[in-house]
Amino acid sequence: MRKPVIAGNWKMYKLHDEAVKTALELRSLVANANHCEVVIAPVFTALKTVCDRLEGSNVRVSAQDCATETEQGAHTGEVSAEMLNDAGCSHIIIGHSERRQFYGETDRSVNLKTRACLKSGLTAIVCVGEMLPDRESGNAEKVVKEQLEGGLDGLTVSDMERIIIAYEPVWAIGTGKTATPGQAQEMHGFIRSFIAEKHGKETADQTRILYGGSVKPENIGELMDQTDIDGALVGGASLSAESFSKIVNYNLG
Ligand code: PGA
Numbered sequence: 011m012r013k014p015v016i017a018g019n020w021k022m023y024k025l026h027d028e029a030v031k032t033a034l035e036l037r038s039l040v041a042n043a044n045h046c047e048v049v050i051a052p053v054f055t056a057l058k059t060v061c062d063r064l065e066g067s068n069v070r071v072s073a074q075d076c077a078t079e080t081e082q083g084a085h086t087g088e089v090s091a092e093m094l095n096d097a098g099c100s101h102i103i104i105g106h107s108e109r110r111q112f113y114g115e116t117d118r119s120v121n122l123k124t125r126a127c128l129k130s131g132l133t134a135i136v137c138v139g140e141m142l143p144d145r146e147s148g149n150a151e152k153v154v155k156e157q158l159e160g161g162l163d164g165l166t167v168s169d170m171e172r173i174i175i176a177y178e179p180v181w182a183i184g185t186g187k188t189a190t191p192g193q194a195q196e197m198h199g200f201i202r203s204f205i206a207e208k209h210g211k212e213t214a215d216q217t218r219i220l221y222g223g224s225v226k227p228e229n230i231g232e233l234m235d236q237t238d239i240d241g242a243l244v245g246g247a248s249l250s251a252e253s254f255s256k257i258v259n260y261n262l263g
Contacts, residue, residue: 014234015174015218015241016258017049017072017135018248019103029056030063035251037067040258044068046241048258049101050248054089061098072101072135075109078122080129091123091130102127103135103243105161107180117160124161124173133172135243136161137222138201142181150179151200158204167209175201175219176243182223184245191232191239194221198238227256234260
């Protein structure tokens with residue numbers, strides 16, 4: 011059985027104190043949620059405090075990016091996976107579409123970051139997803155396959171134990187347009203068969219594949235009903251502890 015993961019990506023929102031406040035509110039609202047893993051991804055400057063304040067809780071903390079380099083060195087502005095581990099993080103989001111679109115992230119850098127993340131003992135949440143023209147031209151699967159091939163290049167079966175895939179169709183992010191549960195399921199099924207081809211059925215059956223793109227308390231239930239959807243990567247609706255806790259507690263209602 012795959013344990014679902016509900017992850018909140020706070021993007022570039024919330025100053026330090028507000029991030030800590032939201033994290034503490036969430037801590038109590040999801041204290042009884044044992045059916046899934048709960049992860050939040052605050053900005054870098056809030057990570058250490060949020061990690062400290064969530065110690066002993068069932069909420070894990072993720073960074074939103076990391077350096078491709080693994081050794082300390084002259085890399086101004088970069089933060090290594092080892093440093094994120096040191097701050098208390100357990101996960102790193104890698105290759106989010108905003109980084110791919112606006113900050114020059116490529117499949118190659120996603121691959122290096124994923125390897126750096128695994129080397130530091132953290133779990134990588136590797137994001138893939140097509141743009142609207144790709145979908146409209148019937149190329150969605152081709153694009154996602156290329157991202158998976160490039161991003162996960164060279165990983166072993168045991169590396170895959172610490173890989174979570176997030177499928178986020180770019181046209182559904184922050185737009186209010188969710189992929190229909192059927193569209194999402196179709197791509198999740200495709201991703202799982204890709205993993206099975208590369209790493210065998212057992213690995214594919216164990217890999218969590220999250221859906222992202224306008225997930226809300228109102229639509230999480232029907233998404234989670236799909237066979238190959240193992241959780242969600244939530245942006246906007248994760249910023250409030252109340253709405254995010256409703257998504258985490260999708261099983262209650
Ligand atoms: P959204 O963002 O939930 O606001 O659409 C999802 C994401 O970017 O991870």
